[in-house]
Amino acid sequence: MEEQAKVLAQNKSRKQLLSNRLVKNIRKHWVLYLMILPGIIYYIVFKYIPLLGSVIAFQDYQIFNGIAGSPWVGLDNFIHLLNYEDFHEVLRNTALIALYQLIFQFPAPIILALLFNEVRILILKKTVQSLFYLPHFLSWVVVGGIVFELLANQGIVNAIREMFGYAPILFMQEEAYFRTIVVISGIWKEVGWGTIIYLAAITAINPSLYEAAVIDGANRFKQTIYITLPLLLPTITVLFLLNIGNFLELGFDQIFNLLTPMTYSVGDIIETYVYRAGVLQGQYSLTTAIGLFQSVIGFALLWIFNRLARKSEQGLW
Amino acid sequence: MKLSIGEKVFQAFNYILLIVLASTMIAPLLHLLAVSFSSPIAADTKEVFLIPVDFTLATWKHILQNEVLWRAFGVTVFITVVGTFLSMLFTVLTAFPLSRKEFMLRKPIMLIMVLTMIFNAPMIPFFLTVREVGLMDSIWSLIIPGLISTFNMVIVRTFFMNIPKDLDDAARIDGCNEFRLLFQIYLQLSKPVLATIGLFYAVGYWNTFKTAVLFLRNPDLWPLQMRLRAFFTSEEEMAAVDLIMGDFDFNTTTLKAATIIFATIPIVIVYPYLQKYFVKGAVLGSLKE
Missing domain, CATH: 1.20.5 (Single alpha-helices involved in coiled-coils or other helix-helix interfaces)
Known part of the structure; x- marks a missing residue:
């Protein structure tokens, strides 16, 4: 005492x-x-x-009663979600697109940075890089507009198809192409910008490592595989972890500007759905539950992958 | 360095690949530029590639006389200028105390702010909060809810922390208070980093879209991106105009192409200047993550 x-x-x-x-x-x-x-x-x-x-x-949030006056309903909203057809579809779309982006979009800037690194003509390197960075500064409204114009019935892609004798395709209205278009347009817009951080990491590599490798008879390819890539690994890991933490957050702007009612079944993602059901139709509690679910998944994935990364001493914490 | 034959072949292949890919970054814009100067018939019969066919200025005359578009342009210029200024001001004001050792609450406040980079509020509570604050259908809803970017704030703070402290003592002897220290000494020394975050903010405001979708119901307040979206998605917005004018020197294809170019030109114009600073900024920010 x-x-x-x-x-x-x-x-x-x-x-x-x-x-x-x-x-x-x-x-x-x-x-x-x-x-x-x-x-x-x-x-x-x-x-x-x-x-x-x-x-x-x-809660069962009612706008006029506010948070203080609305009744508490426990996990009802979450249980409702799990039994809700629409949510299953939206979740599947989100997870699939996220997965495709991780497989195709994430490695793209690494490969591009390695290719940049092999360019010996300085002026060519600068020009090519400038062109690659440009799309990053365009909004998704503009990029979406470009994609729709190029892939339209009278667009240039169908013009090229016709030159080779193929019938035109209405790309933006067909479910089969939607996710591919999302991934390719995403790569087009961000791949150049994504190289900056890897190029900075490559510049930081000690040149004596390459000199030693040359003496040992390693060619450029072997130098890339055995020196550049391993030394990029910490950067790759950190970016991967930051990415996985936002796994289900695909970016509202991109999907919203590429989506049409014809492609909802394959392209409607959590954020576009939350916008329609929440902001436009006022189902505030249900859509907030979806948002929380999204954050929890992101955090869980970050935690799991961070543990894995820590085994090789490269975790975020 | 001497290259083997295999490496030379690779070099050639690499150059060709990069040049081809890089041209796909600019080719779509050049194509749409060509379409916007072509006749509607040529555009719809797929004759236009990179050079205008049946050259006409009709589309551009129409676009440049469109008051609704100019109004949206004005909104975007306003939020870009005012928003960038306010964002930079409050970013600097927040970053400075957090860079000072004598500021006792430096660590907890820094932690609280950086945590928001990981724990993001879901869309709906954010939407409801902004509505509660009374920003719904106000032009300020495009600026205030996103006023400070934590990413940019961290960049500035790091920069401030690397400024030698001898200057502080000199300033203190001169009887400078912290406001003058920040505005007359620190900011003078921080021009490169200020240019970088200023450009990040400005591009962000120029491309403002999501906040407008969420908070603006009144079309008079729509920024450029929102107006473009309306043009792209509702055929009536353009088709109706066609009928009224009774003019067939342009159609929705050429109009869409021209509006895309219209919205892109300002970015392309500032791009060379932009490029000088952004690479540095992207690297600076990433180091702290």
Whole structure:
């Protein structure tokens, strides 16, 4: 008892001391506190309040009663989701597109960076890189517009098909092509931008490693396989982990701008569905439950893959 | 370095591959540019590749006289200029205290802010919050809810932390307070990083789309991207115009091509300037992740 009281008293005095120090710190550097105040308000209002607002996933949220006045329903919304046909389809679409992106889109900038690295003519390298970075700065509305125009019935892709005697295809209206178009347009827009970080990592590699390899008789190909790639692995791992944490977040803008009602069955993803059912139709609680589900999956995947990565001492934490 | 025959073949192959791929980055835009200057008949009979066929300015005359489009252009210019300024101001104001050792709450506040990069609020609670704040159908809904990018803030903070501290002492002797220290000394020394994040913000605001989809019901407030989307998705927006004008020197194909080019030109114009800074920024930010 006595000891406990002592510890408590100690803790109390420590807290006292800390708050005294804080008051002093605020008095002395009040300008710094004033500076950061708008930032703190911003993070509270637009980051943390919405985060806490996710509790409506466990409510039957009614807009006029607010969070305080709406009834709690436990896991009802989540149970409802699991038995809900639409959700199954949306989840399957999201997971499949995410998987295709991981398989095809994730490695693309690594390969491209390695190819860039082999270019010896500096001016050619710069020009090619400039062209590759450009699409990153276009919005998905514009890129979506470009894709629709190029693949339209009178578009250039069908013009080329006709030159070879094939019948035109309405690519954007057919389910079979949707996911391929998503992956290819994603690569087109972001592959160049994605190389920047790998090129920076390649530049950081010690040149003496290559010199030693040359003495050992390694050609350029072997140098790439045995030096460049292994030394890129930490960068690749970190980017992979950051990617996997957002696994189910495909990006609203891209899909929204490529999707038509004809391709909903293969292309409607969580974010576009949440927008229609939540923002437009007002099913707030159900769609928040979907959002939470998405975050939990992302976090679980991040956790699992981080554990795997840590075994080779390359985890994020 | 001497190359073996195999390596030479690879080099040649690599150059050709990269040149071909790089031209696919620009070719779609050049094609649409050509379509926008072609006659509708040529465009729809698939005669146009990279050079206009039956050259006409009709499409562009129509586009450039479209008041709705210019209005959206004005909204986008406004949010790009005002938004970039406000975002940079508050990013700098947030990053500076977090870079100071004497700021006692530096670590907990930094942690709280960086955590939002991992724990993102779902769309609906975010939407409801912005509505509660009263930003629905306000042009400010395109700026305030995304005011500070944590990514950019971390870039600036890192840059501030690497500025030598001798300057602080000199400033203190001169009786500088922290506001003047930030605005008269630190910002002067941070021009490259400010240019980088300024460009990131500006491109972000220029391409504003999702926030407009979420928060703007009133078409008068729509930014350019939103207006483009309306043009692309509803044939009436363009077809109706065709009928009223009774003019057949353009159609939806050429109009769509021209609006895409219209929205892309500003980006292409600032692109060479943009390029000077963004590579550095992309690397700076990634190091801290």
